[in-house]
Amino acid sequence: MSEQRKVVCVTGASGFIASWLVKLLLDRGYTVHATVRSLDDPKKTKHLLALDGAKERLTLFEADLSVEGSFDAAVNGCVCVFHTASPVLLSVDDPQTQLIEPAVKGTLNVLKSAAKVQSVKRVVLTSSMAAVAFGSRPLQSGVVVDETWFSDPLVCEQKKLWYHLSKTLAEDTAVKFAKENGLELVSINPGYVIGPILQPTLNLTSEGIMGLIKNGKELLADGVYRTVDVRDVANAHILAFENPEANGRYCLVGKVVPSFEIIKIVDELYPSLDRSERYKDGKHVEHVLYNVSRVKAESLGVNFTPLEVSIKDTIESLKEKNLLSF
Numbered sequence: 001m002s003e004q005r006k007v008v009c010v011t012g013a014s015g016f017i018a019s020w021l022v023k024l025l026l027d028r029g030y031t032v033h034a035t036v037r038s039l040d041d042p043k044k045t046k047h048l049l050a051l052d053g054a055k056e057r058l059t060l061f062e063a064d065l066s067v068e069g070s071f072d073a074a075v076n077g078c079v080c081v082f083h084t085a086s087p088v089l090l091s092v093d094d095p096q097t098q099l100i101e102p103a104v105k106g107t108l109n110v111l112k113s114a115a116k117v118q119s120v121k122r123v124v125l126t127s128s129m130a131a132v133a134f135g136s137r138p139l140q141s142g143v144v145v146d147e148t149w150f151s152d153p154l155v156c157e158q159k160k161l162w163y164h165l166s167k168t169l170a171e172d173t174a175v176k177f178a179k180e181n182g183l184e185l186v187s188i189n190p191g192y193v194i195g196p197i198l199q200p201t202l203n204l205t206s207e208g209i210m211g212l213i214k215n216g217k218e219l220l221a222d223g224v225y226r227t228v229d230v231r232d233v234a235n236a237h238i239l240a241f242e243n244p245e246a247n248g249r250y251c252l253v254g255k256v257v258p259s260f261e262i263i264k265i266v267d268e269l270y271p272s273l274d275r276s277e278r279y280k281d282g283k284h285v286e287h288v289l290y291n292v293s294r295v296k297a298e299s300l301g302v303n304f305t306p307l308e309v310s311i312k313d314t315i316e317s318l319k320e321k322n323l324l325s326f
Contacts, residue, residue: 233252
């Protein structure tokens with residue numbers, strides 16, 4: 001691939017997944033146009049500018065999801081747009097304003113910018129398992145969820161799953177727009193993303209894992225985590241661009257586990273913590289879980305990181321950033 005063809009754009013570059021995506025792209029020799037909400041906020045920019053290769057091949061652009069044309073400059077001259085920018089909130093007062101509009105309109109604004117640029121060969125969208133697994137089919141023992149599953153906006157609305165609704169509508173909007181405008185689109189649908197953090201502030205999933213480790217506080221009501229390592233997610237995005245055969249959507253879940261299994265692994269790795277008191281003496285419910293198919297993701301070249309490695313690296317990273325101490 002010539003240098004000319006190796007220019008790519010990453011939206012929402014300061015986020016958990018996107019920071020790793022920028023890092024891996026730079027490691028692979030790409031030139032990266034990265035968008036952030038504010039160039040004046042060191043929390044959004046400093047860790048990106050410190051990455052290997054950033055000095056030579058990273059340019060930061062300010063862009064706003066709510067403003068049409070905001071991404072034009074960043075997308076110009078690129079061969080691929082990785083659209084990761086979207087709000088991640090599980091608790092909101094105004095779902096329409098806080099989640100749905102930025103997710104849907106933002107996706108549309110990014111795709112409109114991409115459609116204006118002839119050199120753009122493909123758009124890789126960061127979607128979510130939230131757009132896959134929440135339809136009318138029950139998530140019960142022995143079920144295998146795969147790419148043919150789609151969350152139902154009505155079900156999401158009825159259950160007040162506003163984040164899930166925002167991701168479902170955004171992916172749907174992207175697919176329709178891409179079809180109508182001749183854009184190649186590939187969707188990456190990760191589950192609960194864990195692993196080491198590059199950004200200085202806690203993202204929602206890392207905060208959730210930290211709460212679970214520190215005081216057994218569940219972020220997810222059912223206590224079931226569709227875990228995947230952030231490095232696998234970032235890598236999958238790049239593979240989705242580099243592999244000409246990549247198409248449609250890719251579910252990315254390394255392992256579906258109940259929270260007590262995560263705590264058990266933490267206990268084995270850090271015995272001094274002894275966090276598993278409430279899981280002893282049969283206090284937790286043993287249940288056979290559903291699974292998420294890894295077949296399509298593995299066919300793309302994704303090698304899933306073992307859960308134990310992801311958990312250890314998450315904890316070490318939080319300790320290193322003084323976000324977790326013991």
